[in-house]
Amino acid sequence: MSEQAEKWTVGRLLNWTSEFFKNKGIENPLLEAQILLAKAMQIKRIELYTSFSSEPSEQERTTFREFVKRRGAGEPSAYLVGNKEFYSISFEVNSHVLIPRPETEQLVLESLDKLKILADNNCNDNSNSSNTKYFCDVGTGSGAIAVAVAKNYSRILKSLSITAIDISPEALDVAQLNAKSAGVLGNIDFVLSDLFDQIGDKSFDIIASNPPYVSQDEYDNLPVDIKNYEPKIALLAGESGTEVIEKLSAQAYARIKSGGFFLLEISPMIAEKVKQIFIGTGWNNIQILHEGRITCCEK
Numbered sequence: 001m002s003e004q005a006e007k008w009t010v011g012r013l014l015n016w017t018s019e020f021f022k023n024k025g026i027e028n029p030l031l032e033a034q035i036l037l038a039k040a041m042q043i044k045r046i047e048l049y050t051s052f053s054s055e056p057s058e059q060e061r062t063t064f065r066e067f068v069k070r071r072g073a074g075e076p077s078a079y080l081v082g083n084k085e086f087y088s089i090s091f092e093v094n095s096h097v098l099i100p101r102p103e104t105e106q107l108v109l110e111s112l113d114k115l116k117i118l119a120d121n122n123c124n125d126n127s128n129s130s131n132t133k134y135f136c137d138v139g140t141g142s143g144a145i146a147v148a149v150a151k152n153y154s155r156i157l158k159s160l161s162i163t164a165i166d167i168s169p170e171a172l173d174v175a176q177l178n179a180k181s182a183g184v185l186g187n188i189d190f191v192l193s194d195l196f197d198q199i200g201d202k203s204f205d206i207i208a209s210n211p212p213y214v215s216q217d218e219y220d221n222l223p224v225d226i227k228n229y230e231p232k233i234a235l236l237a238g239e240s241g242t243e244v245i246e247k248l249s250a251q252a253y254a255r256i257k258s259g260g261f262f263l264l265e266i267s268p269m270i271a272e273k274v275k276q277i278f279i280g281t282g283w284n285n286i287q288i289l290h291e292g293r294i295t296c297c298e299k
């Protein structure tokens, strides 16, 4: 073997690692290898493409080896590098918050769509009703939904009051850090609360949530990289999986303003059950969207 072939260049490290991750059953092996190598070399992922034949330093390779070992054992890449991109915004994450999922971007899009409907209704309304709308993200975690909405509402309406709730003080710390780095800390009221317990008598035009919806049985059988690393409180709802949704449906119904929307991310497996819960609560116009991943209803 020539001396050149033995060098651990960027290209060779990526090939080897992506094969290793593939054999471990990791879904996007090359992407994950790139994310970890870019972090170890403290460069942007895109810069790897122009560094294929360069050799990372001894220190960079040591850091990368450690990342690869931990990822291979199940630890998610987002926790290893400490951040995850969501809705084109970089979110800091740690073991106290769920890693924001790409599917949840649909909930942000639906929220912005509904804000547009509310803004248009306001334009057609000749009464003196206030232009400020009220949005609430229940179970904010990393702040993904609240921060993405805060960054994007201004092209739809002038004034939006945003409340972000979580039961975990550690998650709220992360959410506030993310709001700060996204430049929207002043736009969001962060509240430590079990659902709406600490929210006083506030009501909202939109209540959006990606709540815990995993049943005990599903939780016991989750893949290691979720079960052993992501916060249990963010995932497990109880024996049936709909315990948090049942409470939330009733509490949201009592706080939604006339003409407002309740948007929920769920698992397609419980879509029909959630619909029955909503019917029992009294919600109208119940819709199951995005192949059962989102439900929307009105009072």
Ligand SMILES: C[S@@+](CC[C@H](N)C(=O)[O-])C[C@H]1O[C@@H](n2cnc3c(N)ncnc32)[C@H](O)[C@@H]1O
Binding pocket: 097, 098, 099, 100, 101, 104, 138, 139, 140, 141, 142, 143, 144, 145, 165, 166, 167, 168, 171, 193, 194, 195, 210, 211, 212, 233, 234, 235, 244
């Ligand atoms: C599935 S995670 C969603 C996190 C984030 N919104 C996202 O979509 O990435 C659910 C979040 O709800 C919070 N949570 C669980 N039970 C809660 C409760 N009773 N009241 C408020 N928040 C709760 C958890 O701490 C967690 O941050």
